[in-house]
Amino acid sequence: MKRSILFDTETTGLDPATGDRVIEIAALELVGDLPTGRHFHVLIDPERDVPEEASRVHGFTLADLQGKPKFAEVAADFLEFVGTDPLIAHNARFDFGFMNAELARAGYPTLDMSRMVDTLDMARERFAGMPNSLDALCRRFGIDLSARTTHNALLDCKLLAEVYIELMGGRQHGLGLVAEGGQAPTVIYDAPLERRMIRIRPTEHELAQHTAFVEKLKDPLWNA
Known part of the structure; x- marks a missing residue:
């Protein structure tokens, strides 16, 4: 990026x-x-x-x-x-x-x-x-x-x-990684600057929210 x-x-x-x-x-x-x-x-x-x-x-x-x-x-x-x-x-x-x-x-x-x-x-x-x-x-x-x-x-x-x-046009509302009231994701730098990538580590709360959301779906691909 x-x-x-x-x-x-x-x-x-x-x-x-x-x-x-x-x-x-x-x-x-x-x-x-x-x-x-x-x-x-x-x-x-x-x-x-x-x-x-x-x-x-x-x-x-x-x-x-x-x-x-x-x-x-x-x-x-x-x-x-x-x-x-x-x-x-x-x-x-x-x-x-x-x-x-x-x-x-x-x-x-x-x-x-x-x-x-x-x-x-x-x-x-x-x-x-x-x-x-x-x-x-x-x-x-x-x-x-x-x-x-x-x-x-x-x-x-x-x-x-x-x-x-x-x-530059503003944030795309609804596409954020943080739920209202939640914590920002951890940004981890683990490579030299010229090869640096950003990995997003979800919190336990976010993982639980995702699991709850997937369980509401009919035949979700995530469980295939």
Whole structure:
């Protein structure tokens, strides 16, 4: 199944060309456009001050970031996590611009723009002339925003994953593997990334439900 990475950054400002730096990176793995639970998340020492106006947006001050790793120390781990798969972000040119500035500064290859999937462009095409910020899209799709008091990159990724599913057409209701009130199936990773398959292990409750359902059928194939 198709693998892609949804990611977000928080920064000290708006323009890497004037010295602004990345302070937080979050990335979620999607397989078949659905989150697998694997993620990458790190706070970064920007090696400069964090302006007050930026702190009001994401909630981080320089004191929060002192002692955290420098970007050069986490770049290899980030690149390994994202691999060569498509990269999804909201207003993706902003995040690509900052990440590529940081990667170039640290001596790493930059992200190819051909990998970029911009959910802002997708939303603008679908909802032309309407507000298409992440908050606006969450409200439009009925996604809970109560935890979003600041622009935390990991939370924003989780919200954007839900938005992305809706922009791609939404979940197929009635085809889910989890009964209402049940637990999510266990996703097991047991192979290298290039050969990775996802096996779904049903719970005892789900197996019992399936058995009860089959017993109601006339000459079910399962019992042949």
